[in-house]
Amino acid sequence: MKKFFMAAFVAATLCVGNAFAQPAAVKKIIETAKVDNQTMHHLDILSNRFGGRLIGSDAYENAAEWMLREFKKWGIEAHLEEAGEVPVGFNRGPWFGRMIGGDQPMTLHFCTPSHTSGTKGLQRGHVLIEPQSDAEFNRMKHQLKGAWVLVGGLNAGWPLPHSAKDDSIRAEQKAKNAEIAKKNNEIRMKNRMNGTNEPMLKMEEVPGLYYREMVEAGVLGFIQASAVPIRALYDRPMVNDPNTTFDNLPEICDIKLDENQFAIIKKMAQERREFWLEFDIRNHFKLGPIKYHNVVASIKGTHYPDEYVIISGHLDAYDVATGGVDCGTGIAPMMEAARLIALSGAKPKRTILFVGFAGEEFGLLGAKAFCKTHKDKLPKIANLFNRDGGPTPAVGISVPKAMYDDFVEICKPIKDINPEYPFEVTVAQPRKKPTQMGGTDASVFAVNGVPTYGFREQDFKGYNFNYGEIWHTERDLYTKSIPEYMEHTSVVTAIVALGVANLKHQLSREGMYTE
Numbered sequence: 001m002k003k004f005f006m007a008a009f010v011a012a013t014l015c016v017g018n019a020f021a022q023p024a025a026v027k028k029i030i031e032t033a034k035v036d037n038q039t040m041h042h043l044d045i046l047s048n049r050f051g052g053r054l055i056g057s058d059a060y061e062n063a064a065e066w067m068l069r070e071f072k073k074w075g076i077e078a079h080l081e082e083a084g085e086v087p088v089g090f091n092r093g094p095w096f097g098r099m100i101g102g103d104q105p106m107t108l109h110f111c112t113p114s115h116t117s118g119t120k121g122l123q124r125g126h127v128l129i130e131p132q133s134d135a136e137f138n139r140m141k142h143q144l145k146g147a148w149v150l151v152g153g154l155n156a157g158w159p160l161p162h163s164a165k166d167d168s169i170r171a172e173q174k175a176k177n178a179e180i181a182k183k184n185n186e187i188r189m190k191n192r193m194n195g196t197n198e199p200m201l202k203m204e205e206v207p208g209l210y211y212r213e214m215v216e217a218g219v220l221g222f223i224q225a226s227a228v229p230i231r232a233l234y235d236r237p238m239v240n241d242p243n244t245t246f247d248n249l250p251e252i253c254d255i256k257l258d259e260n261q262f263a264i265i266k267k268m269a270q271e272r273r274e275f276w277l278e279f280d281i282r283n284h285f286k287l288g289p290i291k292y293h294n295v296v297a298s299i300k301g302t303h304y305p306d307e308y309v310i311i312s313g314h315l316d317a318y319d320v321a322t323g324g325v326d327c328g329t330g331i332a333p334m335m336e337a338a339r340l341i342a343l344s345g346a347k348p349k350r351t352i353l354f355v356g357f358a359g360e361e362f363g364l365l366g367a368k369a370f371c372k373t374h375k376d377k378l379p380k381i382a383n384l385f386n387r388d389g390g391p392t393p394a395v396g397i398s399v400p401k402a403m404y405d406d407f408v409e410i411c412k413p414i415k416d417i418n419p420e421y422p423f424e425v426t427v428a429q430p431r432k433k434p435t436q437m438g439g440t441d442a443s444v445f446a447v448n449g450v451p452t453y454g455f456r457e458q459d460f461k462g463y464n465f466n467y468g469e470i471w472h473t474e475r476d477l478y479t480k481s482i483p484e485y486m487e488h489t490s491v492v493t494a495i496v497a498l499g500v501a502n503l504k505h506q507l508s509r510e511g512m513y514t515e
Contacts, residue, residue, distance in 0.1 A: 052319025089286025221253025410499030
């Protein structure tokens with residue numbers, strides 16, 4: 001009888017322990033975050049110690065190794081998971097440019113897309129405006145050697161196209177322009193003979209129309225106007241070309257210049273004034289192919305280890321800035337949520353995965369690789385909490401009706417974090433199941449039927465954050481983040497993910513889709 005009562009007592013104690021395990025852990029998460037929130041420290045390391053993190057760069061590889069070390073330091077199992085490879089790597093060094101001569105010498109404000117050539121040391125040259133016809137090219141071809149050439153169009157972030165296919169497209173446009181030039185000669189002759197003033201036909205201006213001929217003539221590089229802040233992406237066709245090797249890389253600079261300075265320089269060139277531009281651009285390639293990896297960490301579930309909750313962001317970032325917002329604001333809160341859960345002593349029922357995806361900016365590459373490698377896990381993922389929208393705070397979440405009661409209960413402790421911050425759980429109406437991937441890693445999972453309900457975010461305190469100003473530009477910096485928003489989101493993420501992981505049942509997928 002004594003043994004029976006002892007066994008019953010132990011069982012009851014264990015049940016009580018399990019019942020109160022989550023509230024105790026949540027309380028610890030909130031307490032730790034109030035006195036020792038490390039979110040901005042993680043972001044500082046990512047942005048200011050490693051900087052822009054292109055896959056195939058030293059910065060990306062160093063950041064991945066650092067994340068691995070941090071997870072293990074917190075007692076979380078972690079590993080690097082191969083996601084693909086790029087044909088060559090790219091590391092960006094410092095860059096500088098200035099105008100010499102003229103009435104207003106100036107320091108130049110510019111960027112270059114990734115995977116484009118740097119200068120051969122400090123290079124100085126005169127300035128020409130690109131030709132748009134054979135006659136213009138023939139008139140100036142002997143001046144092109146050693147020149148910086150102004151090209152038309154407004155920069156959208158990509159380098160000037162330079163493949164064989166692009167040469168064919170340009171050849172067609174040259175033929176059209178030749179026809180227009182011929183008609184203009186006829187109009188000119190007619191006007192002269194008849195004393196009329198019929199307007200000339202306008203040629204279509206194509207940026208870099210004589211790209212190949214100008215390269216062969218020995219230009220130093222091409223300069224295109226750019227809106228501010230300057231956007232700089234990468235040479236996508238070159239990176240995606242299976243024939244790309246270290247031996248056939250571009251050798252001509254592709255400069256995106258502040259449109260205000262561009263206008264001044266173009267006017268001076270049109271006036272044939274004597275001045276020079278000087279650039280020192282240290283863009284460096286790395287011998288490939290180079291493998292890149294997702295960073296995957298996990299806290300194993302005690303009851304349902306083969307069911308999962310995922311917290312994620314993308315580790316890679318364009319290197320024209322430092323990736324402080326896109327996507328440091330996803331990775332830093334994810335890392336801090338992992339740290340807070342680990343320090344709380346929580347023993348979640350389901351496995352919580354923390355994933356830093358590779359190659360999001362190059363086409364969702366890391367997420368695609370993860371879904372392919374772990375296809376069997378996809379039906380068992382309760383929800384993917386992916387953050388990829390900036391430093392604004394989590395103020396709510398919309399979920400299907402079947403999940404609503406669970407999330408209301410899970411999110412109750414959020415009110416104890418900071419009473420200034422709102423948070424509301426609402427019902428999301430069924431939507432059509434997506435068939436195409438979108439602009440974030442979450443879309444890869446959504447196409448595969450995985451719930452990807454993320455937090456609603458709002459700049460409710462009025463910090464005037466504008467994602468469009470930051471997105472893929474030179475302003476994607478640590479200083480553009482908002483510490484109190486970031487720190488709050490880390491705690492919300494930890495609490496909600498832990499709550500989903502601790503449910504007695506798997507989240508229902510009923511009512512997610514209309515079909």
